[in-house]
Amino acid sequence: MRVHLPTIGLCLIGLLVSAIPGQAANDVVADPAGQVFRLVRAVMCESIEAYEPRYIAVAFPVTAGRISFYTSFDGVTDTTFIEHKWYRRDELITVKRLTLRPPNWATFSSIQLREADKGPWRVEIWDARSELIQTLRFSVIE
Amino acid sequence: MSFLGAIRWQDLVDVLLNSYILFRFYVLFRGTVVLRVLAGIALLWVFQRLAVGMGLIVTSWAMQGIIAGAALIIIIVFRNEIRNVLQAKNLRALLWGVPQKSVSTPIDAIVEAVYDLARKRIGALIVVPGKEDIQEIVQGGVHWDGTVSKEMLISIFWNGNPVHDGAAILQGSRVTRVGGILPLSLRDDLPQRYGTRHRAAAGLAEQTDALVLVVSEERGQAVAAKGNHFIPIQDNLTLKRILAEHLGAAHASPKGRMRESRELAIAAGVCLLCMAGVWFSFAKGMETLISVEVPLEYLNRDPRMQIMSTSVNTLRLHLSGSSVLISSLRPYQVKAKLDLGKASGGMNTFNLSKENIVLPPGLWLNRIEPPEVHVALDMPVNKELPIQVDWVGSLPDGLLLESVSVLPAKIMVVGAQRVLDSISTIYTERVRLDNLQVSGQLTTPLTLDTSGIRILEGSKDRVEVRYTIRRRSP
Numbered sequence: 339m340r341v342h343l344p345t346i347g348l349c350l351i352g353l354l355v356s357a358i359p360g361q362a363a364n365d366v367v368a369d370p371a372g373q374v375f376r377l378v379r380a381v382m383c384e385s386i387e388a389y390e391p392r393y394i395a396v397a398f399p400v401t402a403g404r405i406s407f408y409t410s411f412d413g414v415t416d417t418t419f420i421e422h423k424w425y426r427r428d429e430l431i432t433v434k435r436l437t438l439r440p441p442n443w444a445t446f447s448s449i450q451l452r453e454a455d456k457g458p459w460r461v462e463i464w465d466a467r468s469e470l471i472q473t474l475r476f477s478v479i480e
Numbered sequence: 481m482s483f484l485g486a487i488r489w490q491d492l493v494d495v496l497l498n499s500y501i502l503f504r505f506y507v508l509f510r511g512t513v514v515l516r517v518l519a520g521i522a523l524l525w526v527f528q529r530l531a532v533g534m535g536l537i538v539t540s541w542a543m544q545g546i547i548a549g550a551a552l553i554i555i556i557v558f559r560n561e562i563r564n565v566l567q568a569k570n571l572r573a574l575l576w577g578v579p580q581k582s583v584s585t586p587i588d589a590i591v592e593a594v595y596d597l598a599r600k601r602i603g604a605l606i607v608v609p610g611k612e613d614i615q616e617i618v619q620g621g622v623h624w625d626g627t628v629s630k631e632m633l634i635s636i637f638w639n640g641n642p643v644h645d646g647a648a649i650l651q652g653s654r655v656t657r658v659g660g661i662l663p664l665s666l667r668d669d670l671p672q673r674y675g676t677r678h679r680a681a682a683g684l685a686e687q688t689d690a691l692v693l694v695v696s697e698e699r700g701q702a703v704a705a706k707g708n709h710f711i712p713i714q715d716n717l718t719l720k721r722i723l724a725e726h727l728g729a730a731h732a733s734p735k736g737r738m739r740e741s742r743e744l745a746i747a748a749g750v751c752l753l754c755m756a757g758v759w760f761s762f763a764k765g766m767e768t769l770i771s772v773e774v775p776l777e778y779l780n781r782d783p784r785m786q787i788m789s790t791s792v793n794t795l796r797l798h799l800s801g802s803s804v805l806i807s808s809l810r811p812y813q814v815k816a817k818l819d820l821g822k823a824s825g826g827m828n829t830f831n832l833s834k835e836n837i838v839l840p841p842g843l844w845l846n847r848i849e850p851p852e853v854h855v856a857l858d859m860p861v862n863k864e865l866p867i868q869v870d871w872v873g874s875l876p877d878g879l880l881l882e883s884v885s886v887l888p889a890k891i892m893v894v895g896a897q898r899v900l901d902s903i904s905t906i907y908t909e910r911v912r913l914d915n916l917q918v919s920g921q922l923t924t925p926l927t928l929d930t931s932g933i934r935i936l937e938g939s940k941d942r943v944e945v946r947y948t949i950r951r952r953s954p
Contacts, residue, residue: 427905
């Protein structure tokens with residue numbers, strides 16, 4: 339795994355959240371036991387405040403210093419995990435494994451931005467069975 | 481002498497074939513000036529090589545120029561002789577047969593006529609042409625088309641005849657022209673007793689291979705002019721022999737045939753020696769080495785496959801051969817080819833050998849660098865890929881690019897499987913954010929910066945981008 343760039347600042351929090359209409363992604367997936375859970379929300383943001391993503395956007399100035407990928411799920415029946423895979427262009431930068439706990443759970447991963455990180459990015463959400471749940475695309479700008 | 485062991489069958493064929501061509505040249509042009517000029521040019525070539533060997537720069541340069549122009553000079557100056565040889569003979573005669581003269585000229589009639597002319601002291605000038613064309617040398621005269629006979633010849637040179645002063649030209653059994661004016665010889669060593677008639681005979685004999693018979697009006701003596709010589713005709717037998725030799729009739733006898741066979745055998749041997757000498761002059765110096773870089777051509781690729789990568793595109797070949805051949809080597813004469821007919825998808829490794837190299841004859845392959853080539857082939861496939869906008873620049877302070885949608889969101893591209901496996905997104909060209917202040921839409925082209933990838937025919941190479949800009953809340 340290539341994690342030389344950028345410096346990763348990873349924060350994990352467990353949050354009990356409720357779905358936010360309009361930003362929910364209705365991807366329904368199954369946990370390892372075969373039970374179904376649902377991706378409610380997946381957004382890129384500049385920060386997490388009060389367990390909520392703040393300054394949601396798809397282009398972030400490198401001066402923002404740090405950005406986060408926030409995801410929330412419901413219908414989780416058993417403790418499982420997901421992965422956030424961060425790519426700059428098609429180069430895998432880092433993979434972060436995040437735990438999901440029943441019944442609803444929100445979690446996020448963050449990266450520290452540097453000058454060399456400018457360009458198009460994407461983050462993929464993968465479940466425990468290595469199935470892609472969703473991809474979110476954004477850019478790091480000047 | 482070590483390279484004698486390396487002589488190939490092609491080299492033997494080479495020497496024999498060219499010896500035969502040289503021999504045919506001799507057979508077809510023997511006795512003509514053309515052959516003498518060719519021999520002169522060959523001698524010049526030998527001198528030129530000697531001059532090169534001795535380091536005589538100007539001499540070798542001048543001789544090289546003369547030899548280069550000689551081919552053109554021969555064709556222009558001897559066009560009639562060349563035409564005679566090529567037109568008068570069929571393909572078999574050109575390639576195989578030894579030309580045998582069918583002697584149609586009535587030798588006896590000429591002999592008797594000359595004898596009577598001399599006895600009666602009637603001056604005469606009779607031209608019996610050889611292989612060379614004399615039409616351009618003999619001037620004037622009257623066209624005549626009479627059968628050669630003793631009476632005819634005597635009557636032509638009878639004093640009362642208006643054309644008796646000129647020369648009678650014979651062609652086979654016909655008198656074709658009478659009263660012809662021959663070029664006068666400029667020699668100052670002719671006997672005093674020889675008059676204008678002798679000087680004219682000498683002039684034509686010097687310039688052509690014709691035999692000219694002269695009968696002196698004053699002394700009643702006959703002589704034959706051939707080349708630079710006058711041959712006194714003592715009796716009829718002498719004249720008959722001279723005529724027979726000139727017309728080729730002498731070869732009809734067993735003795736003549738034997739002499740001709742011996743002459744041809746010697747000529748064949750000389751031709752073989754000459755060509756062997758030329759070949760050895762090329763073949764010597766096998767130790768001369770050269771290293772050339774040539775592009776490697778990939779052939780017979782499965783049309784469904786694409787070459788994804790190759791370890792090399794050029795090869796360095798180490799060659800040896802004659803210094804003459806190596807110095808005249810041109811880049812296009814050396815080719816390196818690799819047959820991909822049996823290659824399969826993925827990485828293929830090929831060991832290179834002399835089978836992959838095309839060389840001009842006489843050069844030898846010592847080494848190939850690198851000795852093996854890796855070629856990756858892959859099958860082109862279609863793949864639908866999402867499109868992402870490549871934003872650059874910066875938004876004005878206080879603004880956020882909240883959302884973006886691309887139409888179409890995905891595009892079908894074609895490319896090699898291995899390449900496409902490593903690509904998951906097609907990007908737009910760079911779109912600057914600096915001037916965007918409110919939500920809107922724009923159109924931007926796509927970029928395909930990976931080689932071997934192209935947009936599927938019929939798909940648009942531009943996309944519409946709709947974006948939402950929001951003021952950053954405190």
